[in-house]
Amino acid sequence: MSDDFRTLLRAMFDAAVAAASPTVCLPPYLAKIAPPKGRTIVVGAGKAAASMAAAVEAHWQGPLEGLVVTRYEHGAPTKHIEVIEASHPVPDAAGREAAKRILQKVQGLSQDDLVLALISGGGSALMALPAEGVTLEEKQAVNKALLKSGANISEMNCVRKHLSAIKGGRLARAAAPARVVALMISDVPNDDLSVIASGPTVPDPTTREDALAVIAKYKIDAPAAVLAHLQKSGCETPKPGDAIFENVQNILVATPQGSLDAAAAVAKSAGFTPCILGDLEGESRDVALVHAGIAKQIALHGQPFAPPVAIISGGETTVTVRGKGRGGRDAEFLLGLTLALEGFGGVSAIACDTDGIDGSEDNAGAIMTADSFERAKQAGVDLKTFFANNDAYTAFEKLGDLVVTKPTRTNVNDFRAILVPKRA
Structure with a gap:
């Protein structure tokens, strides 16, 4: 027995696991997305990013190009979308360079272009582009401390968003005025879109004060540069109601x-x-x-x-x-x-x-x-x-x-x- x-x-x-496979959950949603007059740029991050990219290539009608980043040994074969592997749960230089290139790929687009963002859990650590004034090593130190502290995923991602140049809605801001459609596989309680991979295409309801409170709550020994950055109003993320999100659609394709x-x-x-x-x-x-x-x-x-x-x-x-x-x-x-x-x-x-x-x-x-x-x-x-x-x-x-x-x-x-x- x-x-x-x-x-x-x-x-x-x-x-x-099978219920959340990109080969199963992505095609029905891809069929509903109207191809653009201009270019289709595919970007993404997360443990499912490579398999999502492969599913897009298998079902998308029309030309496309792009770059996604996934965890080491989580890659999948693709022809038109470049796949880069990086470290998780502690970010590394490969993830930083991938995030930098993703940000570059969505800049300078027009209203006729489409950014197809493939977002899944793990993307927050994998797409690690530190904000100006914060080094990768400093961000790694904070990340390691949070992982050992007992902080939940929402608290960790609140801090990550405010130390990032790409997360917390900043990817959507960089892509404007292009149309952005994010296909998301949720790995968070209550399917909070702003928490999945730290919400690169989603308005961020949290604040830098919230991030500082998390650091204080768990007694994180944060580097001085990190604390100085969080004290600046300029580190704040785009909020709900910001005009940059008017042409952004975030879609859940698989949930816990x-x-x-x-x-x-x-x-x-x-x-x-x-x-x-x-x-x-x-x-x-x-x-x-x-x-x-x-x-x-x-x-x-x-x-x-x-x-x-x-x-x-x-x-x-x-x-x-x-x-x-x-x-x-x-x-x-x-x-x-x-x-x-x-x-x-x-x-x-x-x-x-x-x-x-x-x-x-x-x-x-x-x-x-x-x-x-x-x-x-x-x-x-x-x-x-x-x-x-x-x-x-x-x-x-x-x-x-x-x-x-x-x-x-x-x-x-x-x-x-x-x-x-x-x-x-």
């Missing part, structure tokens, strides 16, 4: 909810009642405790649904790093869940990032089976020690339960599923 549940969990994850629905359909076909919790935020280990509580309530009391039930959730949790181990937020969540369900048999689970990379490791996430805790005990693997050291990767590696997919070339954030069968 354990192998059956393992197979079902993996099938649910695969369905979630769509992927959760696809996974739910797989669970339902296997006889499990889907219980979708939606997009969640918070510390991975805290979210794990909540999920464990729900699983126990279902198993013991049949609330809110009688088992068999598949608890499904997405979103983006965070990890405040205190140890020196390996592991992203999904493995951290799953190890926390395993510990919270110690002695409570029957439950299996999976937690993976839909981009195929959990944090900065080579796995998408991991699987927990009903006997994971007991297997760890028999193998001499002290799960509590690994958890305390933020070393979930090593724990699941020792159990043989890592999920390795390689890059999926899409990104709708985390996927979590817990199977609660009928108790014997």
Whole structure:
């Protein structure tokens, strides 16, 4: 039965990823975009940028040209749109140069031209063009500190936008007066367009004061040049109502909810009642405790649904790093869940990032089976020690339960599923 549940969990994850594949989600929207009288310039950034570019080339009617930037090893073959690979989650020089060239490509256009922007999660770090007066090294330092601080994606991107020359609506400003159509794959809670890749084509409702507040909240030791830049009114981003957005259209082509629905359909076909919790935020280990509580309530009391039930959730949790181990937020969540369900048999689970990379490791996430805790005990693997050291990767590696997919070339954030069968 354990192998059956393992197979079902993996099938649910695969369905979630497939629902957000650019080859599936882009063509219906491309068919609705009227070709321009002038040029079509394709630009973009994110973990799905290369596969989105390939889908555009396969379905666009008419000439096009352009440049997109994606994460290392996330490239895809294209003929007319150049693909550059750069570093994520900490930006590097390759991403800086790509962003500079993207900005150059959209300047000097006319009202007869079209800028087709392909935006997906990860684009904020990949398209890193520091604002004037801020160096790449200074931006890297702030980025690294934010990643370890426990700040959520909205808070991180607020800071990133105000330290950027291209994000927070500035790409749209550079492209004016050309028509801009942004096709976006969401990886953020509530599908906030201004947060996806730090909203390069979207008005920014946050302010430089908000960015300073985030730095203060998490006690970020920001370089002096960064703080000086944020003190200047000139660093402010274009706001809602700005005339530059009158000829800009931002379209969601894939969302986390769509992927959760696809996974739910797989669970339902296997006889499990889907219980979708939606997009969640918070510390991975805290979210794990909540999920464990729900699983126990279902198993013991049949609330809110009688088992068999598949608890499904997405979103983006965070990890405040205190140890020196390996592991992203999904493995951290799953190890926390395993510990919270110690002695409570029957439950299996999976937690993976839909981009195929959990944090900065080579796995998408991991699987927990009903006997994971007991297997760890028999193998001499002290799960509590690994958890305390933020070393979930090593724990699941020792159990043989890592999920390795390689890059999926899409990104709708985390996927979590817990199977609660009928108790014997």
